[in-house]
Amino acid sequence: MLLRLVSASLFGHRARTLLAVLGVAVSAALLLDMVMLSTGMSESFRALLLGRGFQLRASPKGTLPFDTEATIADASAVIAAIHQSPDVEVVSPVLGGTVHFPLARGGALSTLALGVDPAVQGDYALEGGRDPRGDHEIVANRELLARAGARVGDSLTVAGGYDPQLRRFAATGRVLVTGQVRFLYLARDQAAVAMPIAALQSLGGERRRDRASLFMIRARDGADIERVRSGIEQRVPRVTAISIATALAQVEERLSYFRQLAVILGAVSLAVGVLLVATLVTVSVNERIGEFAVLRAIGVARSSVIKQVMLESATIMAAGSMLGLVLGLVTARYLNTILSSFPGLPEAIDFFLFQPRAAWMALGMLAAAGVLAGLWPAWRGASLPVARTLREEAA
């Protein structure tokens, strides 16, 4: 009977109920988006860093990975030193540089090149073909292949180590494109290639010999990452080692304003939802004051009236939340597409990341808001003076 009364009340004013549900849906969508936004970047960054299982990065002392063009000399010795720790399983050196591909139509295509150890690298994912095996093989991403007008299997001329004073390259050679890849940490539209680190060192001439920009380090399962990190810095004082936790903390610090904005906007949207539902349910209760007085007169308990009104409020909130969930996901996807296209952002970074926990959190807040929104009108409907209300209704 309670459900019948609630449905009768809600369906009795279809337009009002629909508008309320739509209003809550917009509020819920905004709330969900803000919850997704507040955690999306850091979570997707965490997933990106952990994706290939490297828990530590070592870069030149005082720098962050690829934050500057600084490199570390004697990379082989550094690798050996890091490997001295029994907890270190894999060390993957990475050298960043620029290479140039002369084009048939004239000029050259200058692009980022990553020198890696293809056997243990964590910088790219193969989309087709195979890893480069020798000094004359490279892999390239779709953007580079498109700009160079090349395909997997083509040979290209490559030059490196350009000296602007002498106006000549340190080295040139022919390379075979063995695969198409997607770089994990590069911007969506950034053209790039990867090749064995020795090949890139050679292309860079003497200045790049046995150098690396970064070492990606994978520790054994169960290892104390912080202990491994401090051990690396002790063994190789020339590097700064950071763990994913540290990197995330730095990201969190940089994103704190973003997160605060999301929290404020989310709280505002929640408050708007509460006020909207509270207003509409209060209007509904005010219209039915006489009805509630009669219900109370014929013996309907206060608790039943409270349940009825709060269930109405919760139903509007629940229906709005469900609709808002869908609306929120659609708008988040659209906004994510726009924001992710900002230049310089890694393709894998999402601003809005759907996480079931975040959705549950948003729904939980909305459910609590539904209860809160119904409290005042429910109490008003249940606590009215029956005799006086009946007298006024009769008048």
Place this chain on the structure above:
Amino acid sequence: MSASSVIGGLPNVDGGGPLLRLENVERDYMMGSETVRAVRGVSLEIRAGEHIAIVGPSGCGKSTLLNLLGAIDPPDEGRVLLGGRDVSRLNDREATALRLRRIGFVFQRFHLLPALTARENIELPMAEAGVGARERALRSRELLAYVGLADRDRHRPPQLSGGEQQRVAIARALANAPAIVLADEPTGELDARTGAEVASLFARLNRDGTTLVIATHDEELASGAKRVIHMRDGAVVRDEIDATAAMAR
């Protein structure tokens, strides 16, 4: 099944005493900044099976007296005893439970819930009292048949005439087999013919064992009562047992 079993029959009253007793009851209420002395020093006894009409000019305190009898409103002074129990000392929860199970109300404007069908309106107090769905359905059908609306069970109030709505309201008042039914101007919104039909239904109800107290301006409705209580300015000015004689005067 007998009519008295449908409507619940005569209630048992402890020791054969009065069903309801008012002892020197006073009730004021505020209307704007004015204090209205609605009921002044009223003492009454109502026995099970009585058919009582409360008459008097508008504003004389009839409705307030009904509210006091029905535990809707507590008295400022005096006591209201139902079956020997002082209802004026009950808290809201106890008074609500008492109204639900022992008192039936019929209002001038019917006050049915417009979104519910006739049957659902009758089932509402039973659902509140925790009666199971099957029993509710059975009893609501019996009550609808009793008030002559067996074929209107799925109709909503706006689809019913005023007289039909009031008959559904009477069936709702009987839903939990109350000890007493209180009706406030039950024919006030009806035309003469329909009012007479409702008056006839009340008379039948009383014959079948229901204790009735009706506040009314309707002489025909009052003439059906066996006892007429006249009120003026919040006080009982005359209490007559022979209704026909009383109304003739």
